[in-house]
Amino acid sequence: MAKAFSRSSRVAEQMRRELADLLQFEVKDPRVGMVTVTEVEVTGDMEHAKVFYSAAAGTPELQAGLEKSSGFLRSQVAKRMLLRKVPQLHFQYDASSDYSMKMTKLIDEALANSPKDDNDRKDSSED
Numbered sequence: 528m529a530k531a532f533s534r535s536s537r538v539a540e541q542m543r544r545e546l547a548d549l550l551q552f553e554v555k556d557p558r559v560g561m562v563t564v565t566e567v568e569v570t571g572d573m574e575h576a577k578v579f580y581s582a583a584a585g586t587p588e589l590q591a592g593l594e595k596s597s598g599f600l601r602s603q604v605a606k607r608m609l610l611r612k613v614p615q616l617h618f619q620y621d622a623s624s625d626y627s628m629k630m631t632k633l634i635d636e637a638l639a640n641s642p643k644d645d646n647d648r649k650d651s652s653e654d
Contacts, residue, residue, distance in 0.1 A: 546564050560583070597615075
């Protein structure tokens, strides 16, 4: 019977948890503030890992701080996970939360600007 999850996906999930902990408690770079690791994608050969993150402000300084601390993060992940081959970390800003907030705002504005429907008034008066 085949396993439900591949090894790379299990490693990616564990790496996501470890990186989130390391970024919150161990990284001392002032450019790296409150960062949320949203997802990690590890290649099948365990050579590279794409680390998707979100933050209050995805600035170039934050990206530079993450890239600068990638060597430290990689060595700490190696110690915590006991992997023979630790992937190189590539950080990429995850704009999905920005997009979802923008869409929510647009929907709220559209609902606020829409006129009341006559059918809604009739349904509420029948109750």
